[in-house]
Amino acid sequence: MPSTQPSSPLDNRHRVETPEGIDLLLRPAGLVPRALAFTVDLALRAAILLALFLGFGLLGKFGSGLSALLLFLVQWWYMVLFEVLNQGRTPGKQWLGLRVVHDDGTPVGWAASLTRNLLRFVDMLPFGYFLGALSCLAHPAFKRLGDLAAGTLVVYAERPSARPALPMVEAQRPPVELDRDAQRALLDFAERQASLSPERAQELAALLAEPLRLPAAQAVPGLLAMAQGLLRVTLKQEAFEQRHQPEWERFDARLDALERGRSAADEAMDFPAAYRRLCQQLALADARGYSSPLLEQLRRRVLRGHQQLYRQRSPLLGRLLGFVLGGFARLTREEWRGVLAASLLFYGSLLGMGVLVYAFPELAYSVLSAEQVAEMETLYDPDASRLGRFGERGSAEDWMMFGYYVMNNIGIAFQTFAGGLLLGVGSLFFLMFNGLTIGAVAGHLSEIGYHQPFWSFVIGHGAFELTAITLAGAAGLKLGAALLAPGRLRRGEALRQAAERGVRLVAGATLMLLIAAFIEAYWSSMTYGPAGVKYAVGALLWLLVALYFLFAGRNRHASG
Known part of the structure; x- marks a missing residue:
């Protein structure tokens, strides 16, 4: 690498x-x-x-x-x-x-x-x-x-620039042997002198002319003639460029096709060999002391070729399928310590606040405002025609709530993960804040007798939504742990490795939240039918989630 x-x-x-x-x-x-x-x-x-x-x-x-x-x-x-x-x-x-x-x-x-x-x-x-x-x-x-x-x-971004052309003068050999740095300085002056003022060109030429035994009055034309001599006779750069120019143009065309994703399979297979030939040509041009503009052009080509040769090209759909079928579950099991810590923080604060509010109802107002409490009571009234929302059931209403759940819940998961960059404090805050808020709502509604509509609403999508919150929190805590205790790694490298695994956890949590939003919008809010059916479906969903994380991805070949 x-x-x-x-x-x-x-x-x-x-x-x-x-x-x-x-x-x-x-x-x-x-x-x-x-x-x-x-x-x-x-x-x-x-x-x-x-x-x-x-x-x-x-x-x-x-x-x-x-x-x-x-x-x-x-x-x-x-x-x-x-x-x-x-x-x-x-x-x-x-x-x-x-x-x-x-x-x-x-x-x-x-x-x-x-x-x-x-x-x-x-x-x-x-x-x-x-x-x-x-x-x-x-x-x-x-x-x-x-x-x-x-x-x-x-x-x-590297942008191609026009090569300056040397004035067409009669070539002349330098009177003394020049090392590579001196040759390059002479070529650089010759190719750039046209962009300099006459006074500045004469000043620089005088500095270069002294070791070459050129009189100051003849410094500029003499250096230009020697530069032509280097290119044509000593270094043979002109012949080198003419020999390889068609190959470079074909390489540029391949690069353009690869960058647009339009390259044919046979051309893509031949690309590594062409790229390595270009690297050899750059190394040869550098060793011979060829002019800086030529080297810059070759380096730009090598950079573009490097980006295309070493970029990740595995199909996104295949990687996503492998991740869903087992990679996500396997990663979650590997990060069980962080998942356990996040779960204890989230579910501990949720259950603790729920029990306290149920026993001491006034505590609900320490977490929720009076307006929020009244709104929760309206949303989960046993006589409501639709749970968790205002208004009647309808396809447009369901779609509107689906969009809201996606925007709100996934946004919270992203913030929970990002908060880990604040030494883990941000993730701790979001885990406990959400746990305390949900617990206060659950305790209050249960205490006033609204437990059945509330729990029948939550149990279905909760298997995906609540699990996703803990996974996002675990990913954020991993960032914080990398900053606080990087171990034998440098702190920057530890953070990068933690983020690489953490963002995959968040990607899995995002998929779970999409499923949760669909269930919450189209199933959880329904009021017709016995509540026992919703409890049974919810229990089945919790079981499926548990089985997935316990057993999926055990066979690495099957899960990609």
């Missing part, structure tokens, strides 16, 4: 050493261009939401459900989808010439993009991106907290 080295504070470059022994230099983007790109994306998201909200507003409750889902997608997935599907570039980043990559220079993947964007919630604290800006200013590669956890980097 490629190795990386930190950015140098002097040249502000992030160095990546490829397996082929080539050093690639990435230029990290600073705080200001990143802030401008984010502002562009923020304005674009606001415009999208405004336009669609106005349209969906004409569709009544059905439109309200669409609006809730849209808000969830734009708030949490806009950046992820653009970064993964558009070579690390959101519209704002593309406009500013930026892109997101892994630390090894490869294009950002689903897990890393999701991690860095979920943890944006913490970067924005306490207001105005304060923590994120502070982290960017303190880090040599301008990384915010989300980048540190995800192992990502925002860099300037």
Whole structure:
């Protein structure tokens, strides 16, 4: 795998050493261009939401459900989808010439993009991106907290530049033998002198001409003639370029096709050999002291080739299926300590507050306002025609509530995970706050005799929703533990590994919350039929969830 080295504070470059022994230099983007790109994306998201909200507003409750889902997608997935599907570039980043990559220079993947964007919630604290800006200013590669956890980097996209042409003069050999650095300095001057003022060109030429025994008056034309001599006679760069130019053009065409996902299978199979030939040509050009513009062009090609060769290409659908069939359950079992800790915090606070409120009813008002208590009593009144909501049953009403549950519950799970970046305190807060709130509601409704409508409502979707909350909390606690007790690893590496596993737990919790939202909207709120049926269905769902986490993924080959 490629190795990386930190950015140098002097040249502000992030160095990546490829397996082929080539050093690639990435230029990290600073705080200001990143802030401008984010502002562009923020304005674009606001415009999208405004336009669609106005349209969906004409569709009544059905439109309200669409609006809730849209808000969830734009708030949490806009950046992820653009970064993964558009070579690390959101519209704002593309406009500013930026892109997101892994630390090894490869294009950002689903897990890393999701991690860095979920943890944006913490970067924005306490207001105005304060923590994120502070982290960017303190880090040599301008990384915010989300980048540190995800192992990502925002860099300037490499853009092709026109090669400067040397003036056509008669070639002349240098009077003395030049080492590689001197040759490159001479070529760099010859290729850039046209962009310099006459005075500056003469000043630099005088410095180079002294060891070459050129009179100052003839410094500029003499150096240009010697540069032509180096290229044509000594270094033979011109012949090197003519020989390999058709191959480089074919390689560029392959890169364009791969970046657009349109490359044929036979071309993709031949790509690694072509890439390694290009690496050899770059190493040869560097060893011979060829001009810097040529080396820069070859390095840009190698960087693009490196990104395509080492990027993750396994099909998303296949990976998702393998994760659902067993990978998620296996990961949960492996993280049983964190899951147990999160479960004790959440269910302990829930049951404890529920018992206390049932015994001492006035305690409910220490957690809930009087308005909230009255609202809960209305929502779970035994005479209500629809539990957990206002209004009558209808397909538009069900869809609206589904959209609300998706936006609200998955958003809470994401915040619970991201809160772990605050040394675990944020995850602790969300676990206990939700546990205390649910416990207070359960204790109060049970104490006033509304226990049957409340528990028959909760038991069905609770198997998925409550379990998902604990899993998101476990993922957040893992982040906090990596920061507080990294063990033998460096704290940054421990955080990255914890985030890599934690975001997979959150992805599984998201799937569970989607199922929970569907059950809650279309099943839990029903009031017709005996309550015993809902209890039986709920018990069956709890059993299925338990069996899944206990036995799924035992056979690694079956689960991918």
